[in-house]
Structure formats: structure tokens, C-alpha cells
Amino acid sequence: MSRGSSQRPWWRHADVVGGVVASVLATVVGVVSLRAWEWRPGVPPSLVGDSPVVLTQIDEILVHGWFWESAFVGFPWGQNASFFPELNVIHVLGVKALGLLGGDAATTGSAYFLLGYPLVALTTYLLARSERLRRPASVVVAVLFAAAPYHAERFEHLWLASYWTLPLGVWVALGVARGRSPLAPGQPRGRRFVLTLLALTLVGLSGAYYAGFTLILLAVALVLRPGSTGRARSLRGGLISMVWLAAVTALPLVAAKIGMAGTSSTGPRPATRTALESERYAGRLIDLLLPWEGHRVEPLAALTQAYRDAGRPVTETLALGIVGVVGATALVLVGLRSLTSGNRAPERLRLWTAMWVATAAFYTVGGLGSVVALFATPQLRAWSRLSLVLLLLGLLAVGHWLSRPRGRRMAVALAALTLVVGVLDQTNPSRAPRYDDIATQLDGIRDYTGSLAAATSTGCGVLQLPVMRFPEGYLPQGYEANAQLVQHLTDRRLAWSHGGMSGTRAGDWTVGIELSDPSALVAGLRAAGFCAVEVDGAGVDPGSPAVTALTSRLGAPVARTPDGRLQAWVLPDDARGTAADRERLLSPVVVGLVAGAITVDDRDVSQESGPRAGITTSNLSGETVRGVTVTMNVTALGAAARDVVVRRGDEVLARVTAVADRPTPLELVVDAPVGYQRLTVTVDGDPQRNAADRSVSARFENLRVRASTAARVVSTHDQARTRAVFP
Structure with a gap:
């Protein structure tokens, strides 16, 4: 066999070497940016923001193979994450592959996070070379893109931080713009055809954002197509690329739809955007x-x-x-x-x-993204x-x-200078994770959950206060939205109430717990399989009247973290409830108001709205609850008087004229069908802009409800008044 350059082994090809160099340099940048030498197994790069959600997903992937169902959060019903589908199939498979090497969620997640650097560099290098950039320049582009300014701080959005599929989507879009799509009818089917389908498949299975962005780039390529031959065949090739990508992206959505089947809706689907x-x-x-x-x-x-x-x-x-x-x-x-x-x-x-x-x-x-929305x-x-x-x-x-300098030395020197300037500009190791602090926090929580597990029984549930909707909802001031998921990561002997999906019974029943009757609450919790109550002092004052009324019934706490933030009480054995107590606890009718954020002061609970609002009923029981009386006060904002009308379809249920100088009572009687119902509230006249630069027309205060039957009906305003439930 000839030993000429055309016959050299593939691993000695200049572009293979270039890709390896780019990947190695990006890995070094990642290691330095993250100060990875300070990391140790079992410690994640972050516990704030969405990091606990990501770690919970990885934990479920490692233990159960996927993350759409979990019995350890959202107790007693468990979490059905199909209602908040993640489309990151390719990243899930990557985590599963790393998990075969051993290690817990924190270790595996950290490894995949760091692996993102060389993966991004590799795909970007290939894109740069396909654009005819010289190898030194391609290495610079690859490493600097892998070291995007936010990369080292994005563990909480691990799937988004793994943006190595994005250059693949850009590669396909640039090919379409040039009229060179191998998917066009009549084009020869070869290696580029296979690579294009593979690239689109990887992008489509890497998450909604990068798939959506690639679809937009493909659409832009079809409209602009500078340099294209302009033939209809190339246009069809671009359209086929879009259809293929859309079809692949839809596969996880179809799986999520199947996963939602059989679960009744008790509210709007979580993370429904406007x-x-x-x-x-x-x-x-x-x-x-x-x-x-x-x-x-x-x-x-x-x-x-x-x-x-x-x-x-x-x-x-x-x-x-x-x-x-x-x-x-x-x-x-x-x-x-x-x-x-x-x-x-x-x-x-x-x-x-x-x-x-x-x-x-x-x-x-205000750009084209708003037009799409x-x-x-x-x-x-x-x-x-x-x-x-x-x-x-x-x-x-x-x-x-x-790539323009002709001399190799000059090209390499300019590339090296640009790389050094870019890396120094885009990275800052002093902002690397504080691994020791994270480890200390985890150790404290691990000791706490271990003590609680030892004082209870394996598999029982822990009611977590404050109560918040998951995955998104109102939060206590300064509170980490997903902090309550961390306990699950430290001990699998217990199950936890937080994490049930909002809009389903698994998540909405907690919004209806009544702290005003501790004996009834404890009986219902025991009957539902709970064995303890946890209070997070960062989100709710343990000395507040609502919490004190409950904890004084339970005696002394059996576990607490070293900083005293988390405390837990065991439910007494003599408080075992009945099936009726369980049903009453888990099947409330929750009446709420769709408007602005809930504001709680010493006297009132209020929400401001624009010209349109809504009154909602979430009936978690198995039958319609009739004759629910709803009352509230309404004050006109930005006008001397405003007509406020409540409708169900075309039927007018209530009408009042609200004035600006005093609250006006509004009362109506509604039936609460099983599941979710939203009544329309309209406020006439032009709205005004408030201090937060939002359009407002009326203020609704002190929503109260009562039932004509034995059904348990609660108001979100009364729940918010406890400062322990955040509906």
C-alpha cells in the first residue's frame, strides 16, 4: 500500500488532529473555568435555580431509566413529568451512557457538564472547516464558542448548556441557504445525505429551543438563500429538512401526550407561556x-x-x-x-x-420572536x-x-493571540462553583434526612412547608424555587410532597391543605401515608401562627439541619385517620383568581388585573360540587368607576360597578365541575400603567368561598394569608 498522504490512516488526517486539538483545548478551558481540581465525586456544581430539578431528573434516569415518573417526589401521587415534557432525549441518552460507569446524580451530571466543552468544540470545528476556514482559525472558533461567557455557570440548565448540537443545525441551514441540501429530490444520496439526516435528528432530540432555533434558521435560509441557485429543487430540499426536523422534535411530545393520558387536569398545564x-x-x-x-x-x-x-x-x-x-x-x-x-x-x-x-x-x-409568539x-x-x-x-x-494570512506562522500566531484574548475575556475561574460550600450544605441536609428517616418508617411521606406549585409558581421572597427537591437527593428512604405537577391532582391538593385545623390535617396526612412534616425556615416563619398551630400539636422536632433552616416533626401514632380523612385531605375544591401576583399585608390579600381576569375552580373530588358561594371586594384603578362582569360562556353570573374610592362587594354562586373550570372576568374602560409598568384596571381583595354541602372548599387568598401556602 502506498504511504502517500492520500493513504494516511484516518487518525493522522489533519482535520482529525485539528478536531482533537480543539476538543482538548476546550476541555482545558472548561477545567480551569470550573476549577475542576477542587471538585470531588458526589458534589454538583450548583444547588440553586433549576439545579435540583436537573439532579432529580438525572437521579431518576440512573435509577429507573427515564425521568417522566417518580414516586419519591409529589407524594402521595408521585410526579408525572409528562405534563412538563423535556425534549432532551439525546442528552438523556448521554447521561445514561455515563451512568454505566457508576456514580450518583451529582457525579454523572458534573461529568456531562464538563463533557459539553469538548463536544461543543468538536461540532463547531467541523462547522468551521465545512465553511472553508483554515485549521488554526477553526480551532479558535471552536474553543471560543465552547467557552461562551455563560457556559461555566449554566449547570442549572444542563441541557441548554450542552449546546453541541447547535452547530449541526447551523451547518444544515447554511447548506440550504446555498441551495445544496442533499435532501432535495433528485440529489445524489451519499455521505452528506446521511450526515444531514443525522444532524437534524440530533438537533430535534436535543431540546425545544435548539430545534426551534434551527427551524427558524432553515426558514430564514429559504427566504434569503443568498448564493443559492434559485431552483425549485433546492427549495424543496429545505422544506424537507424542516419537515424532518419537526417530525423528530414531535416524537418526545407524542410520548409525553401518551404519558398524560388517563390523568385528569385540575388546572392549566404547567409552564403554559403567553x-x-x-x-x-x-x-x-x-x-x-x-x-x-x-x-x-x-x-x-x-x-x-x-x-x-x-x-x-x-x-x-x-x-x-x-x-x-x-x-x-x-x-x-x-x-x-x-x-x-x-x-x-x-x-x-x-x-x-x-x-x-x-x-x-x-x-x-419587540422583534420577530414576538410575532411568532x-x-x-x-x-x-x-x-x-x-x-x-x-x-x-x-x-x-x-x-x-x-484564515486570510498566507504565511503559516502568521496565521498560527494571530490565531493563538485571538484565542488567548478571547478565553481571558470570556472566562473567570474566580466565579467557579464553591464546591466546599456545596458539599457542606449537602452533608448537613444528608445528616438531617438520615435522622428523619431513622425516626420514621421507610417509604412514608413528608409534607413540606412552604407549599408551592411546581415547576413554577409564586414564591416566598428570596426563596429558591426548587430547594425542597434537594432532600430527595440525599436519602431515598423517604418520599416528599413537593414536586407534584401543577395542573394535576398530584400537585394541586397541597394548595388546599388547611393549617387552621391541625387535628384534621394530621389525621388526613396519616391516612394518606405521611409520617412527618418539614418546615423550611427560609421560606416560612416557623413561629407564624399557622405553622405554630400545627407544630405545637406535634411536639419537639426530631431532625434539623446545622443551620436550623430545615426542621421536621414526626406525626403521632395516635392520630391515624380514616379513608374519609384521606379523601377529604386529597380532594379539596380550590377557588382562585387569575390576575397579577398575590399581595399579602396585615389586613388584606389582593391581586390587580387588567381588562381581563378569571375566577377558577379546581375540583379534585370525583363529583360536581354545587352551590359554591364566591365573594370578594373590587376597587376600580385608573378611573372613577368601572363595570366588572363575571361570565361563564355567554351567561352573566355577576355584575357590579366598582368605584375608585372604596371596595365594592362582588358575590356569585357557581358550580364546581370535576377538574378545572375558568370563568371570565372583564373590566371595562382603558387600563392604566402601574408602578411596575403593567396595565391594571381593578384590584380584587379577600376572595372568600363557602359551600352549601359538606365538600371542602378553600380560597387561594385564605391560603396565601397563612404565609405558608403560596398558591
């Missing part, structure tokens, strides 16, 4: 240009923080970094020059520019996450100019 959220979670161009808020140069970080403190809050890290900003600016200038002077830039620059501008139009506040679907609310696409295109532009 068009307004696309405005709230869109990005601003200035956020791309400002330094990263975690920048290692303190004055630069302070500049960004000062701007954000004075303006609209931002929920994502959006900075492109110096190199990304240079590339993005160059692309915009290339586009402007082409428009004003007629000078034609290289084809790839024109194509990247068109893609960048179109992506920015979806990314920005209003006329198609509001579920992709965080359009700011398109900053990753903008960063990738900007880095490709920098790679273009790094």
Missing part, C-alpha cells in the same frame, strides 16, 4: 455588546451590572465577548457596505451577515438564547479573517 413573556425574555442589542457581568476585570463587570440595575432585568447571560463583538460588528458593516456601495463581499460573509441580521430580528425585544406559539419565550447563534456567526466571521 405572548407577553416573549417580550420579557427577549434580548437587547446592548446586552450583546456589554462585557460579561462575570468579567475578570472588575470595572468591566461593574459597568454591565450598573446598566442592568438601572434598566430592565435580564434573565440570561447574553454577552458575546470581545471576539464575538468584533466579528458581529464586521458582519453588520459588510452588509451595510454591500447595500451602499454595491461591492460584493465573499459569499460566506454575505450569507453569515444575512443570517446574523435575521437572527437578531428574532432575538431582540403572537401568531404561532408563545412556548419559545426566551428569544434571548439566540445570542448563542449570534455569537457563533460572529466567531465564524473572525475565523474568516484569521
Whole structure:
């Protein structure tokens, strides 16, 4: 066999070497950014935000193979996560593969988090080479994209932080824009055809956001198609790519639909988005240009923080970094020059520019993302996450100019300088996880749950206070939304009440617990399989009247964390309830108000609304509850008087004229059918803007309910008044 370059082994091919170099450098950057040498097995990079949710999912994947059902959270019904479907099938498979090597959820999750760096670098390197960038430039683009400014802090969004599939979607979209889609009818079926189907499949199974963003890029490619032959065949190839991607993305949704079958709805599905959220979670161009808020140069970080403190809050890290900003600016200038002077830039620059501008139009506040939310679907609310696409295109532009020097030494020197500047700008090891602090926190909770398990019986449930809806809902001020899931991660001998899906019986029954009658509550809990009550002092005052009334019935706590934040009481053996007590506990009728956030003060519980609101009934029992009397007070906002009308369909159930200077009583009698019901409330006249810059028309206060039968009916306002239940 000839030993010429054409016959060299595949592992010695220059692009194989380049991909390995990019992956190794990205891994080094990840290790340094995360200070991985300080990590030890069993310690996750984070316990805040959505990190406990991610760790719970990984735990279920390792123990039961998937994460859509769990009996250890959402007790007694368990959690059916089909109602909040994650479409990250490829990442779940990756975690399962790592789990075969051993290790718990924290260890496996940490490993997959770090693995994201070389995976992103590898797919980005392949994209850069497919765009004809030189190898040193491709390495720079790959490593800097893997080291996106937010990457090291995104364990709480582990699936989003594993954005290695995004370059694959961009690769397919660029091919469609050039009219080279191998999926077009009549095109030869070869390696590129297989790779395109594989890329689209991986993207479609990597989560809703990256699949949705790739669909948008494909649509943009079909509309713009600069450099395309313009033939109808290439158009059909792009459409087939979109159909394939949409079909693959729909598979997990179909599985979730099957998983929801047989579970009745007692409220709106969790995480149902609105068009307004696309405005709230869109990005601003200035956020791309400002330094990263975690920048290692303190004055630069302070500049960004000062701007954000004075303006609209931002929920994502959006900075492109110096190199990304240079590339993005160059692309915009290339586009402007082409428009004003007629000078034609290289084809790839024109194509990247068109893609960048179109992506920015979806990314920005009030942009095309809002159009999609209003006329198609509001579920992709965080359009700011398109900053990753903008960063990738900007880095490709920098790679273009790094590929221009003819001399190898000059090309390597410029690439190395750019890489060093970019890495220093985009990373800050001083912001790495505080592993010792996380380990200490976990050890304290582990000792606490171990003591509680020893004082109870295996498999019994723990009622957790405060009560909050999962996965999203109102929270105590400054409280971590998912903190109550951490206990489950430290001891599997007990089951926990938090984690049942909102909108189902598993999650909604806790909203109806009545702390005002401790004896009845304890009897019902015992009958339902509970053995303990936990109070989290970070979310509810253990000395509040509602909590004290319950805990004084239970005696002294049997377990507490070293910081005293978590305390637990065992339910007495002499309080065993009956089947009727269990049914009464788990089958309330909860009446609430769909309006703004609930506000609780010393006298009143209130919510403000715009021109439209709603009164809801969530009936968890097995039969219709008739004759529920609903009363509240209404005050007009922004006008001397406003007509307030409550309707069920076209039927008017109640009508009052609310005035501005005093609360006006509103009363109606409704039937609560099994499951969920929403009555429409309309307030006439133009709304006004309140201090939070929201449109408001009326204030509703002190929602009260009573039943004409023996059914247990509770009001969300009365529950909120306890400051231990947050409906």
C-alpha cells in the first residue's frame, strides 16, 4: 500500500488532529473555568435555580431509566413529568451512557457538564472547516464558542448548556441557504445525505429551543438563500429538512401526550407561556455588546451590572465577548457596505451577515420572536438564547479573517493571540462553583434526612412547608424555587410532597391543605401515608401562627439541619385517620383568581388585573360540587368607576360597578365541575400603567368561598394569608 498522504490512516488526517486539538483545548478551558481540581465525586456544581430539578431528573434516569415518573417526589401521587415534557432525549441518552460507569446524580451530571466543552468544540470545528476556514482559525472558533461567557455557570440548565448540537443545525441551514441540501429530490444520496439526516435528528432530540432555533434558521435560509441557485429543487430540499426536523422534535411530545393520558387536569398545564413573556425574555442589542457581568476585570463587570440595575432585568447571560463583538460588528458593516456601495463581499460573509441580521430580528425585544409568539406559539419565550447563534456567526466571521494570512506562522500566531484574548475575556475561574460550600450544605441536609428517616418508617411521606406549585409558581421572597427537591437527593428512604405537577391532582391538593385545623390535617396526612412534616425556615416563619398551630400539636422536632433552616416533626401514632380523612385531605375544591401576583399585608390579600381576569375552580373530588358561594371586594384603578362582569360562556353570573374610592362587594354562586373550570372576568374602560409598568384596571381583595354541602372548599387568598401556602 502506498504511504502517500492520500493513504494516511484516518487518525493522522489533519482535520482529525485539528478536531482533537480543539476538543482538548476546550476541555482545558472548561477545567480551569470550573476549577475542576477542587471538585470531588458526589458534589454538583450548583444547588440553586433549576439545579435540583436537573439532579432529580438525572437521579431518576440512573435509577429507573427515564425521568417522566417518580414516586419519591409529589407524594402521595408521585410526579408525572409528562405534563412538563423535556425534549432532551439525546442528552438523556448521554447521561445514561455515563451512568454505566457508576456514580450518583451529582457525579454523572458534573461529568456531562464538563463533557459539553469538548463536544461543543468538536461540532463547531467541523462547522468551521465545512465553511472553508483554515485549521488554526477553526480551532479558535471552536474553543471560543465552547467557552461562551455563560457556559461555566449554566449547570442549572444542563441541557441548554450542552449546546453541541447547535452547530449541526447551523451547518444544515447554511447548506440550504446555498441551495445544496442533499435532501432535495433528485440529489445524489451519499455521505452528506446521511450526515444531514443525522444532524437534524440530533438537533430535534436535543431540546425545544435548539430545534426551534434551527427551524427558524432553515426558514430564514429559504427566504434569503443568498448564493443559492434559485431552483425549485433546492427549495424543496429545505422544506424537507424542516419537515424532518419537526417530525423528530414531535416524537418526545407524542410520548409525553401518551404519558398524560388517563390523568385528569385540575388546572392549566404547567409552564403554559403567553405572548407577553416573549417580550420579557427577549434580548437587547446592548446586552450583546456589554462585557460579561462575570468579567475578570472588575470595572468591566461593574459597568454591565450598573446598566442592568438601572434598566430592565435580564434573565440570561447574553454577552458575546470581545471576539464575538468584533466579528458581529464586521458582519453588520459588510452588509451595510454591500447595500451602499454595491461591492460584493465573499459569499460566506454575505450569507453569515444575512443570517446574523435575521437572527437578531428574532432575538431582540419587540422583534420577530414576538410575532411568532403572537401568531404561532408563545412556548419559545426566551428569544434571548439566540445570542448563542449570534455569537457563533460572529466567531465564524473572525475565523474568516484569521484564515486570510498566507504565511503559516502568521496565521498560527494571530490565531493563538485571538484565542488567548478571547478565553481571558470570556472566562473567570474566580466565579467557579464553591464546591466546599456545596458539599457542606449537602452533608448537613444528608445528616438531617438520615435522622428523619431513622425516626420514621421507610417509604412514608413528608409534607413540606412552604407549599408551592411546581415547576413554577409564586414564591416566598428570596426563596429558591426548587430547594425542597434537594432532600430527595440525599436519602431515598423517604418520599416528599413537593414536586407534584401543577395542573394535576398530584400537585394541586397541597394548595388546599388547611393549617387552621391541625387535628384534621394530621389525621388526613396519616391516612394518606405521611409520617412527618418539614418546615423550611427560609421560606416560612416557623413561629407564624399557622405553622405554630400545627407544630405545637406535634411536639419537639426530631431532625434539623446545622443551620436550623430545615426542621421536621414526626406525626403521632395516635392520630391515624380514616379513608374519609384521606379523601377529604386529597380532594379539596380550590377557588382562585387569575390576575397579577398575590399581595399579602396585615389586613388584606389582593391581586390587580387588567381588562381581563378569571375566577377558577379546581375540583379534585370525583363529583360536581354545587352551590359554591364566591365573594370578594373590587376597587376600580385608573378611573372613577368601572363595570366588572363575571361570565361563564355567554351567561352573566355577576355584575357590579366598582368605584375608585372604596371596595365594592362582588358575590356569585357557581358550580364546581370535576377538574378545572375558568370563568371570565372583564373590566371595562382603558387600563392604566402601574408602578411596575403593567396595565391594571381593578384590584380584587379577600376572595372568600363557602359551600352549601359538606365538600371542602378553600380560597387561594385564605391560603396565601397563612404565609405558608403560596398558591
